[in-house]
Amino acid sequence: MTWRAILSGALFLGAAGCGGGDLDRSHVGVLGSPCAPRTTPYYEPDPEKWDVSWLWAKLEPELADAKTDAERAEKIARWVALSSVNDRDVAADQAPGEHLRAIPFYGLCGERSVVTKQLARRAGLRAEIFGLYNFIEPGSGHTTVQFCYDDDWHFFDVTYAGMFVADGEVMSFDRIRADPWRALAGLVPYETGFDVYQSEDPNRDERDYEARMRSYYSAESIVSTPSLSFFGAGEEVPLDVKFDLSRAPLIVGRPGAFPTEVHWSGADQGISERMGVMLGHTVENFQPRLVFTNATVGEHYAVTFQLRRATSAGLELSLLPVDVALESDDVFVTTEAMTGYPEPAAELDPFPVERPFEPARVVGAPDDPGRLGAAAFDGDLTWTIRFEALRRSGAIAIRHAIPHGEGLIVERVEVGRASPHVQ
Numbered sequence: 436m437t438w439r440a441i442l443s444g445a446l447f448l449g450a451a452g453c454g455g456g457d458l459d460r461s462h463v464g465v466l467g468s469p470c471a472p473r474t475t476p477y478y479e480p481d482p483e484k485w486d487v488s489w490l491w492a493k494l495e496p497e498l499a500d501a502k503t504d505a506e507r508a509e510k511i512a513r514w515v516a517l518s519s520v521n522d523r524d525v526a527a528d529q530a531p532g533e534h535l536r537a538i539p540f541y542g543l544c545g546e547r548s549v550v551t552k553q554l555a556r557r558a559g560l561r562a563e564i565f566g567l568y569n570f571i572e573p574g575s576g577h578t579t580v581q582f583c584y585d586d587d588w589h590f591f592d593v594t595y596a597g598m599f600v601a602d603g604e605v606m607s608f609d610r611i612r613a614d615p616w617r618a619l620a621g622l623v624p625y626e627t628g629f630d631v632y633q634s635e636d637p638n639r640d641e642r643d644y645e646a647r648m649r650s651y652y653s654a655e656s657i658v659s660t661p662s663l664s665f666f667g668a669g670e671e672v673p674l675d676v677k678f679d680l681s682r683a684p685l686i687v688g689r690p691g692a693f694p695t696e697v698h699w700s701g702a703d704q705g706i707s708e709r710m711g712v713m714l715g716h717t718v719e720n721f722q723p724r725l726v727f728t729n730a731t732v733g734e735h736y737a738v739t740f741q742l743r744r745a746t747s748a749g750l751e752l753s754l755l756p757v758d759v760a761l762e763s764d765d766v767f768v769t770t771e772a773m774t775g776y777p778e779p780a781a782e783l784d785p786f787p788v789e790r791p792f793e794p795a796r797v798v799g800a801p802d803d804p805g806r807l808g809a810a811a812f813d814g815d816l817t818w819t820i821r822f823e824a825l826r827r828s829g830a831i832a833i834r835h836a837i838p839h840g841e842g843l844i845v846e847r848v849e850v851g852r853a854s855p856h857v858q
Contacts, residue, residue, distance in 0.1 A: 470583040470586060470587050470588045471583070471586075476552075476561075476563065476667075477563050477564075477665050477666055477667035477668045477669075478552075478563070478564055478666040478667030478718055479667075480549050480552065480553060483532060484532055485532065485535070485549050485550070485553050486532035486535065487535055487550055487553040487554055487557065489535060489536040490518070490535055490536075490538075490540065490550065490554065491554060491557045493518075493538065494511065494514050494554060495557070495558075497510060497514060498510055498511070498558060504560055504582075504584035504585065505584060505585065505589070505604065505605070507558050507559075507560060508555070508560055508562070508582040508584060508589060508591070508605070509591075509598070509605065511551060511554050511555055511558060511560075511562075512551060512580065512582075512591035512593050512598065512625075513625050513626075514554075515547055515550055515551045515554065515593045516547070516592075516593045516594070516596040516625050516644075517596075517625060517626060517627075518538050518539055518540065519539050519540050519541070519542055519547050519550070519593075520539040520540075520541055520542075521543060521594070535550065543578075543594070544577055544578040544579070544593075544594040545564075545578040547578075547593045547594050548564045548565075548578045548579060548580050548593060548594075549564065551580045551591070551593050552564055552580065555580075555582060560582060560583075560584065561582070561583040561584075562580050562581065562582045562583070563580070563581055563583070563665045563666065563668075564578060564579075564580060564665070564666035564667075565578070565579045565580060565581045565590070565608065565663070565664070565665055565666065566578055566579075566662075566663065566664050566665075566666055566672075566719070567579065567660050567662070567663055568660075568662035568663070568664070568672065568674060568708060568709060569660065569661070569662055569674070569675060569707055569708060570651075570656065570660050571651065571656045571660070572705065573675070573677050573702075573705045573706055573707050573708075574701060574702030574703065574704070574705050574706065574707060574708050575702070575708075576702075576708045576709070577592075577594070577595075577651070578594075578666075579591065579592045579593070579594075579608075580592075580593060581607065581608065581665070582605075585604070587607055588607035588608070588609070589604070589605040589606070589607055590605065590606060590607055590608045590611060591605065592648065592652075595644065595647050595648050595651055595652075596624060596625040596644040596647070596648065597622060597623055597624040597625055597644060597645070597648040598622075598623050599611050599618040599619070599621050599622055599623070600621040600622075600623050601614075601617055601618065601621045606618055606621070608663070611657060612657055612658060615653075615654040615657040615658055616654055618652075618657070619649075619652065619653075619654065622645070622648060622649065622652070624644040624645035624647075624648050625644050626644070627643070627644060661673050661675055662674050662675070664719060664720075666718065666719065667718040667719070667839070669720055669839065670720060671720050671722050672719050672720055672721050672722065673722055673724060674707060674709060674713055674721045674722065674723045674724065675707065675723075675724050675726050676701070676706060676707040676710060676713065676723050676724065676725050676726065677705075677706055677707060677726045677728065678706060678725065678726065678727050678728070678738075678850045679728050679729050680727050680728065680729050680730045680731070680734075680736060680824070680850070681728075681729035682729075683736070683850055683851045683852060684849060684850065684851035684852075685704070685706070685848075685849070685850045685851070686847065686848070686849050687700045687701045687704065687706060687710055687847065687848040687849075688700050688701075688710070688711065688741075688845065688846050688847040688848060689846070689847055690741060690846055690847055691846060692711070692846045692847060693711070694711030694712050694717075694844055694845075695711070696711070697710050697711030697845055697846065697847075697848075698710060698711050701848075707723075709721060710845055710848060711844055711845050711846075712842075712844060712845070713833075713845060714740070714742075714752065714833070714835070714837075714842050714843045714844075714845055715746075715750065715835060715837035715841055715842015715843060716746060716837075716840065716841060716842035716843060716844050717839075717840075717842070718839055718840070720839070722832070722833070722834060722835070723832075723833045724830050724831070724832045724833070725738060725820075725830060725831045725832075725833070726828075726829075726830045727759070727824065727828060727829050727830065727831075728827070728828050729827065729828075730824035730826070730827055730828065730829065731824060732824055732825065732826060732827065733823065733824065734823070734824050734852060735762065735821065735822070735823050735824075735852065735853045735854060735855050736821070736822055736823075736824065736850065736851065736852055736853055737819055737820065737821045737822075737849075737850070737851060737852075737853035738819070738820045738822075738831075738848065738849070738850050739817055739818070739819045739820075739848070739849045739850075740817060740818045740819075740845055740847070740848055741816055741817055741845070741846045741847035741848075741849075742773075742816060742817065742818060742843045742844065742845060742846065743843060743844040743845075743846055744773060744774060744843075745769035745773045745774050745842070745843050746774070746840070746841040746842060746843075747769070747774055747841060748769055748770055748771045748773070748774045749768060749769060750768065750769040750835070750837050750841065750842060750843070751766060751767070751768045751769075751835065751836075752766070752767045752768075752833055752834070752835045752837075753765060753766045753767075753833075753834045753835070754766070754767075754820065754831050754832070754833060754834075755831065755832040755834060756822065756829070756830070756831050756832075757829055757830040757831070757832070758824075758825050758826040758828065758829035758830070759822040759823065759824055759825055759829040759830070759831060760822060760823040760825055761820070761821070761822050761831075762821040762822055762823060762855070763819060763820050763821040763822075767818055769843070821853055823855075
């Protein structure tokens, strides 16, 4: 099937200006998640892996003088920020949760946010993990926490260590985004903790949390970040995956790669994070948009996904082109031949405590029916999208309604020039 569609550039999510004039409000208030008690949290961490009993025993006495939920939430956030260190190396022989039985405990933003959520539950509070994807630039995502109390959300960064206060209360991210200048004027950084970061300035205190918060949170970064989500809430999360076609061929991941490896491959190249799970099979409802820049008008290109087994047959992904002409089918549906056993539960864990690229990882084992090993798979391992560039920039949105925990895992993505496709 060959067809052309030149759609309005209104689908592009451009960064808003931050000079004090009118802001692009297209992202403000889209989260829609109610701040109310819930029997079932959005995202439920593994209770064994994220057992915070030891940490809670240390924290609980410090909450004794907190009289309100607001005071308890701030004390928890400060304590996590000041009791952790920016690393997540965990010995292979450690028992689950063992890395949370010492102070400082080790963790990047994701791990710290999970710990905060678990400690909040012990204190009788609701806290949900809040993701900022491709924050500041492609591949530089960040994980934070929002507490629910007094009928509103309240945003805490337990890694860069700070919060934003207006009218005597900690602001929600919606409020921060609606008025970033007011939020930045009310920035409250935490005291220094265990973290030590590299700095090119020999006179700079490498644990200066105010400098670190201001370096990440600017009016521009707050307003222009397109992808925000309460983790596991089920809301659609736009994910811009940006390819500079002047650098083609571009390759992310490799055959047999795990999602964390594909994540770092895309992030390191400044393309996007979370690429390994952008076609479902995650607790986030990512709706990826392949964004192309520096194309040669009239040139033909191809995007090839190498996929792991689908969780079930009949999963449908559709394509919406902008300023490109599709030369392949605009719908992709998984078949019985592509379907295998579900991936291990660990594959759905968004915060693995081990670093990616560990040599101990088993890759492409042919006796594992849950993987797309060539010896075990008789269907089509690839999905190729072919298109002609109609302008220097364009995009292809991939839409789907895949339930949580289902979908396909992307092992490798290649983008390059292609010959005109003949049907």
